[in-house]
Amino acid sequence: MRHVAILGGGPAGLAAAQGALAAGARVSLIDEGDRLGGQFWRHHERLTDPRLQHAWHRFERLRGALAGGGAQVLVGASVWSAEASVDGVRLRAVVGDADGDGRSAIDVDADAVVVATGAHDLALPVPGWTLPGVTTAGAAQALAKRDGVAVGRRTVVSGSGPFLLPVAHSLALVGSHVVGVHETSRMPALAGGWLPRPWELAGKAGEFVGYVGALARHRIPYRTGSAVVRVLGRDRVEGVVVARLDADWRPMPGTEREVACDAVALGHGFTPRLEAALALGCAIDGDHRGRFVAVDDAQRTSVAGVFAAGEVTGIGGADAALAEGAVAGFVAAGGALDDPRLRGPVAARRRTHAFATRLERAHGIRPGWTSWLDDDTIVCRCEAVTRRAVAERADVPLRAMRLATRAGLGPCQGRTCGRAVEAIVAESGGAAASVGFDRRPVLAPVRIGELAALADTDPRT
């Protein structure tokens, strides 16, 4: 029986598991989170308020399918190494707290793998963003959804993309006063992106309109072409400066105004978690404005036996992730793309891809954002590297720039700052960006002792 490994238990991974089971494979699904669901269905067994969850029934059905199909489900398991060879795929994971005792190692050998590692939410730097009280929109959302906690009493949400709306809504539901949602993109871009073929948005547009309605009910102002361009405060957030932006996201002089608040949630889209796909050797499309695993109609990557689905292949929301996952899992298990059972997911995939294109056109990061930075704004927080330091070394290859400035060499390994650093390099006339910031051969923290143990026991070493 074919064995399909699924890396990631968000919407894409869960749908892939269901698809692979339906096509008759044995399935192992691995996720580092304590619970399945990924970013979309992030929850806490007891604390989660059902109003904060969307399509929860869908999640329960997927979980049910996994249990019914006898899938091996490994949660709390971080995959730190992924290798593809002619013999198949090997994933190595460690289970348990990185700092705690009682960790154990698990290897999963499979005939095929579906990479569904999702995306991190991305916060572009803003002067003052290192002050306590500033979080990413994703972190604010996670705190609300999982723990029922609000990041602040008066919160300003700023960034771009429809995902700001559910974030603001969640914050309102857990009791924060959301002073405003500042959507960086301007009305023409939004109209260009969202309006010409509204039928393509089907469910999504409905969701969007629903959120706008919800914001109105909570009396949360939603402003487009506007952004937080500075965070104010001495020891923590005391307010922000918001400004109107031009089409390239450059603040327009004279439009700045101060707004008092004690928390800021920043979300400028998403950065896919590409490291597992890169370790497996998959080809990547795009540049620093958006870089994704390249896949064909059946979600196959450039490497035989390796499939990818969800946010690692493009930002299209949970519906896209579900459709892609279903296709990927089914085909990875040996099923045919034209199998009648795939008709629904294939159609949904086509629909949601159009949505992703639209999303990019309306909300894609524009280069002018760097003009709201000061020279000494910290860009890489781990190593306290300023914009000036990066710009000064922009003319050398990325690898040399990182070693000279230490940008992206700290604990997060460029996961937070990578895109921003690349944008500053590009703006300063530096060499074309490569996948340099996304390549992390160590996919998750692993102890030296755990590595050492493999030297003795593994026949392949």
Next chain:
Amino acid sequence: MRVVVIGAGIMGAACALALAERGAEVVVVDRVGVAGETSSRCEGNLLVSDKAPGPEADLAIASNAMWRDLAERLDADRPAGQPATEFEAKGGIVVAFAGGEAALERFADAQRATGIRAEAMDAAALAIAEPFLSPEVARAIRYPDDAQVQPSNATQALLATALRHGARLVIAEVTGGLGRPGRLAGVRTTAGPIAADVVVDCAGPWSGEVAARLGARLDIRPRRGVILVTTPMPQRVFHKVYDSDYVGAVGSGDAALQTSTVVESTPGGTVLIGSSRERVGFDERTGVAPAAAMAAKAVRLFPFLEHTTLLRSYFGFRPYAPDHLPVIGPDPEVAGLVHATGHEGAGIGLAPATAELVAHAVLGTPTALDPRPFLPSRRGLRETA
């Protein structure tokens, strides 16, 4: 005299500076820019401890001394934005486990005869120098002259200084030679032709390929090495500490995975564990085998490492010649072509002395170093290319 230097790694940067300071008009050509390859994918050890007596040891001793002045000079008049070399003469300690004492002592004795300082340490001295070292270590020898630089930053500093001395950097790929067969008169590049009296091949692991593009034959191959970096921690490793099996791996031509352990801490608090040696071409899929083997040896040296966390790993390709000696000097078949390559795992350490030999070959400037052992005319470099 107009010189084209191919490659802006440590070798190209050091040669460019040496040539420009001695009055040559220098154009450095690199397809990715300064320090984009091997010289940013290595460790910056400036070692004498691992050198068996012979010509490479002599070169290493001279180069080690030259680095001290060079680093001071590069750091002294450093304009804003130019990184520091991070030169540090922290010294190395080579240790042997039970059974390996005699071999280590013999090796050190032979080294002392060539002028390398190698000091036997007793248990008490070792416990003070490296209190976290495994109690199973049976013998230790201190090499006070072992030092280090940050290799990428040192390369960037060398090139920046060369540029201030009038050298020029062109970012382009060298695709072929100018001139007639047997007589090079410059290079063809993706940015157009560049005429030159002499062309210096400093293309690291690609220098065999570059030689072929210029009509010459040179057998230089890549040897992959992996390095591990832990998350930052309070300092518990104070010198460069090597397992004496390091000595065995350097000269071996075996294709299979070899590891020799070097453990040290960096100013940022991370611990660096190097390195493996594998002849697998330019294969970038390292797998976990080298990392696992190195981790096991590192834990044997420093048991506390078992509970530390791996932050990242990286790899590079050492340029090596079939006889594992650097290749420095005029090409025997193509006039106007000089090579400076094949430094394998010691290119950072050997760069200043190599640059002096290249200046000697190109401009005829004097040198106290003996160029003969490294000449590209020696047997075995062209037959297999």
